[in-house]
Amino acid sequence: MIKIKNLNFHYDNRQVLHDINVELSAGSITGLIGPNGAGKSTLMRCMAGLEQPTDGMVLLNGTPILDNPRKSFAQLGYLPDIFGLPEGLTVVQCLTYAAKSRGLPDNQLAQAVSETLQLLGLSNKVYEKVNALSRGQKQRVGIGQVIVHQPKFLLLDEPASGLDPEARHELSLLLLKLKTQGMTMLVSSHILSELDEYCTHMLVIKNGQIQAHQALHDEQQNSHQTLLLKFFRLPENGINQIQQIDLIKNIESKPDGVWVQLAQGENNRVALIRELVARDLPLSEVQTVKTSLLQSYQDSLNIRKG
Numbered sequence: 001m002i003k004i005k006n007l008n009f010h011y012d013n014r015q016v017l018h019d020i021n022v023e024l025s026a027g028s029i030t031g032l033i034g035p036n037g038a039g040k041s042t043l044m045r046c047m048a049g050l051e052q053p054t055d056g057m058v059l060l061n062g063t064p065i066l067d068n069p070r071k072s073f074a075q076l077g078y079l080p081d082i083f084g085l086p087e088g089l090t091v092v093q094c095l096t097y098a099a100k101s102r103g104l105p106d107n108q109l110a111q112a113v114s115e116t117l118q119l120l121g122l123s124n125k126v127y128e129k130v131n132a133l134s135r136g137q138k139q140r141v142g143i144g145q146v147i148v149h150q151p152k153f154l155l156l157d158e159p160a161s162g163l164d165p166e167a168r169h170e171l172s173l174l175l176l177k178l179k180t181q182g183m184t185m186l187v188s189s190h191i192l193s194e195l196d197e198y199c200t201h202m203l204v205i206k207n208g209q210i211q212a213h214q215a216l217h218d219e220q221q222n223s224h225q226t227l228l229l230k231f232f233r234l235p236e237n238g239i240n241q242i243q244q245i246d247l248i249k250n251i252e253s254k255p256d257g258v259w260v261q262l263a264q265g266e267n268n269r270v271a272l273i274r275e276l277v278a279r280d281l282p283l284s285e286v287q288t289v290k291t292s293l294l295q296s297y298q299d300s301l302n303i304r305k306g
């Protein structure tokens with residue numbers, strides 16, 4: 001688990017992070033979101049042990065990251081938003097060098113490198129010089145360099161930049177795969193639909209302050225659930241009839257069906273379906289509508305404004 005405790009950070013006299021307190025639970029993927037200049041990269045650099053906070057600290061499984069940097073770095077992978085690859089080295093040399101520098105023992109190097117090449121779809125580029133690779137392929141080598149030592153914690157600063165749509169989708173699948181291996185991840189991006197594909201949590205930062213930190217797609221988080229009801233030929237007074245059901249808090253008729261909001265709970269869904277059937281309405285489908293990350297992000301900013 002990564003914990004950030006009372007962290008403040010200044011560049012010279014300017015404070016850019018204000019009293020950050022956050023805990024990322026083991027095995028979660030957290031999307032780090034916020035406007036340009038909010039402090040996302042700075043926070044990641046602090047979490048990677050590359051910046052010394054003005055005060056406060058970052059703990060990895062209870063140990064302050066800067067107490068034993070070598071041990072911490074062995075457990076961490078950090079991909080900055082802009083990174084360079086050692087020109088002139090081949091892909092396999094790059095990954096071997098990265099694994100060695102993170103303390104992986106010599107007898108584990110070959111296997112770790114070969115697994116990473118496979119995971120990233122780079123097995124056919126093993127002996128190519130990195131400067132001859134495309135932007136997307138370089139990005140993959142960059143990601144490979146920070147996962148080759150199988151860290152427990154992974155910090156990725158805009159990892160999808162420069163990737164084409166297919167490669168972005170592959171990145172989503174890769175992160176989900178790493179999650180199944182137990183990795184805890186923090187990923188920053190401005191493309192919320194992408195984060196929505198794999199994030200379990202979102203962390204919103206603005207002006208160096210945490211605005212929200214919450215689980216996504218978690219029924220327990222919201223007091224209401226949204227359902228999309230589909231009917232086979234709803235009668236003219238159908239919407240009126242549905243409106244009269246006490247359970248319903250909001251109702252909206254859209255081309256794809258009737259959207260309703262009601263209090264959380266499976267029992268309420270069952271009760272609603274009973275009421276609809278009792279009114280002889282030709283219900284053909286009930287879909288649970290998940291709140292998108294974009295919606296949660298906008299809600300978090302509105303809540304702070306309100």
Ligand SMILES: Nc1ncnc2c1ncn2[C@@H]1O[C@H](COP(=O)(O)OP(=O)(O)OP(=O)(O)O)[C@@H](O)[C@H]1O
Pocket residue numbers: 011016034035036037038039040041042043
């Ligand atoms: N090396 C630096 N020296 C001085 N100020 C800096 C430095 N790096 C960043 N800043 C300032 O710190 C603030 C936070 O920057 P940071 O790069 O962390 O934001 P960000 O949320 O990652 O932005 P973006 O989405 O644009 O990448 C900004 O106001 C920026 O100008």
